[in-house]
Amino acid sequence: MPESIQNEDPKFYILDTNILLHEPLAFLNFQEHNVVIPMVVLEELDHIKDRQKDVSRDARVAIRSLEEALHEATPEQIIDGVPLTRISGEHQAVGHLSIFPDFQLRQAESALALNENDHRIIQTALQLQKDKAPAKVVLVTKDINMRLKAKGAGVKCVEDYRTDQLIDDIRLLSKGFYQFEGNFWDSVGEVKTEQDGRDIYHFIARDLFPTVYPNEYLLDETDHFCARVESFTDSHVKILDLGRERLMGIRAWGISPKNIYQAMGMHALLDPSQDLIILTGPAGCGKTLLALATALEQVVEKGMYEKIIVTRNTPEIAESIGFLPGTEEEKMAPWLAAITDSLEVLHKHDEHMDASLEFTMKKANIQFKSLNFMRGRSIQNAVVILDEAQNLTASQLKTIITRCGAGTKIICSGNLAQIDSYYLTAVTSGLTFIVERFKNYYGSSTMNLNGVVRSSLAQYAEENL
Template identity: 85%
Template sequence: MPKTRSERSGDTALTTDQTLNRNVKHYILDTNILLHEPLAFLNFDEHNVIIPMVVLEELDNIKDRQKDVSRDARVAIRALEEALHEASPEQITAGVPLTRVSGEHQAEGHLSIFPDFQLRQQDASMSLTENDHRIIQTALELQKQNKGPVILVTKDINMRLKAKGAGVKRVEDYRTDQLIDDIKLLSKGFYQFPGDFWSQVTDVRSEQDGRDTYHYIPLSVFPNPFPNEYITDETEHFAARVESYDSHYVKIQDIGRERLMGQRAWGISPKNIYQAMGMNALLDPTIDLVILTGPAGCGKTLLALATALEQVVEKGIYEKIIVTRSTPEIAESIGFLPGTEEEKMAPWLAAITDSLEVLHKSDEHMESSLDYTMKKANIQFKSINFMRGRSIQNAIVLLDEAQNLTASQLKTIITRCGAGTKIICSGNLAQIDSYYLTPLTSGLTYLVERFKNYHGSATMNLNGVVRSSLAQYAEENL
């Protein structure tokens, strides 16, 4: 008879029956999994998790570095220590029940440390001088023991290839934080009805609230709405935004295309309906998080900066603009650059300064205008590595190149935002520079899916390249 959860929590080691249970899988975790999500070993349900000794060595080397990942390494080490601190060396090798770990999780398998350094003398067919090879050799050794399916989990694409080439039968990416199976399913932030919208609506109730008009349409007409989703049709007249919904009706705000296209922010107007819908969300002070996605040249950075300047300088809604972005190599190289933090960040924030120049290119004295705007808007360039521990109040945060961040990194930044702060995350999922991220596992994708049902957020995919005809042709054909 299978044991209950409480009975399993009293176990001290992996029994022979559990070891030979062919339904229980054995997941070997690479170091990058624990850096990506420090508590990842608690996400494998009833299956067993194995940590090679070399992974602990790598975490130990990383925990004291002056890098963003050092915190994740320390969190992972503390979590592993909590799970194993009462176990004997023999129990740690055999497997310790994960049910003893406090907190909300569904882990019912066992956690063990594999002494991979012992393999050096046992098998000379593969050089074990490289850490990757020691992890791969751990998987090969466990396959030989034939105790059930053995799966090596790593976010390193090249290591997955090496492991398969070396004979590891099952190698996988870590997909627990992957919310969609196809990037085509990612929410765009808008829905376009074919034909004329009103020809498809027979039951509607309207109400006026000041200058705003709201319509209640049946949920059957628009079955999968989410807050602040925009609605258009092919007539080029209708445009609306989802206000709320229940089990019967969807409440939409009738905005109108002319009204959207007539918006202006810091001297610029939208060039297409997608920019117009994005600008509407960016200028709405009730929306705390705006996510802009789209190809290179669609206007993400320019739109974000123009609307930020409009709300800080002209309307006085916010007090300052904080600009940051993902900088893959900044952890190693920023300390070697001269000057202040803003001066160190300048090479990585050229897109922002380029956009500022575009916004002031027609001014008679552009450099003076730029200096004035920088001071008036209190624009601050900050490194993403130094955002931890801060509480940002009454500011607009522009987070550029967000496609290169993990979900945990984005969480760190967003949770820094205090009262009266708006954050604008922008990125292009086709331009991921990280070795371990794909469009499906990017933190930007995770953010879009997690926040699409939050009433204080809006997403907009800025379809179409407006930078130049050359840029558009390159985006479509290269």
């Protein structure tokens, strides 16, 4: 390595395979520090690249990117470190990239079996920790269990990959509404008011708001005030006066909101100017039911869209569903039972519920699709319901959202307390990522549906288990 780099005592970041699958160009995001790829990571990428799964594409991109960085280097240079400045494109990496020949490692005092790939990566970290002292060596992996094993084996620094993590505490996540203390109007001075048809707009001084986001709903502690931010300047905020009574009177496909949070969510879901609606909240707060009811209202009753496409992540992080029998819709049916359950709730009072369900499915053109087959599609004039979005990465959510063409509304719902993925936490979930990324976008709304309305039993379980 060059003497100048050594004098700066750079860190050494060892990347696990899941980092390159999560973001194939991740090795360019460590600025002046050095990136080390264990040989076993290349072996795993090689096994993954030919699979008929969505993740194989990311493996191939990672391999091609690494080849671009190393293709003119000698074997000695690859082991010692190749400057990342040789890679073209917009990045700020000025450190070095190297491949560590972990197959040369011998069984160490840590007693880790080197026939397991994870253990070879951990052993690489232990060896570099010894060889590069006193420089800091960091193992980066999204596998929570591997982070625990590495720390137990003696790796001093183990981290998650946080380049796409926008917040450090889930409590800082935007809820889509802000509640003022007391009576909102008591703190407001002179107000300019305009009326446009049935809509009434107020222009409020900006300094009354701690933070302002487009389409953010506003509440106070009274039973009357409710508004939504329409636009804002450096001096004033334009709000749409909604009123709680009017919001609570919203109906869609025969259902009405049970609390003000559901009312605000339904208002956003039924707004034709909103192309992306994000619903978060605990189990039983009504996310799926509201999404489906408002989608049916807009497709069947109002004719604003042509169809409803329902999708969600399937086990194995939204990979293969090929072993299940039947068509794509039949394969997806077990994972979309929440949707069919909600349909039954919406039609439970019909005289012939089965006939009503069949009619609604055909009339609304409801289609069940797998995430695995969404890449490359362009979805037009549809409502897309993406359920259980908390288990998706930012990359997977980007795949879905970028498929939406003209006249398409996408509804993402999820509960950040019910993440099933080995590699995600509440702060690294793709759902958290898009809430933060889209909070300043005028074509999207977020709503955290506070309160469990499913049953008193469900509410008690949510609060106490």
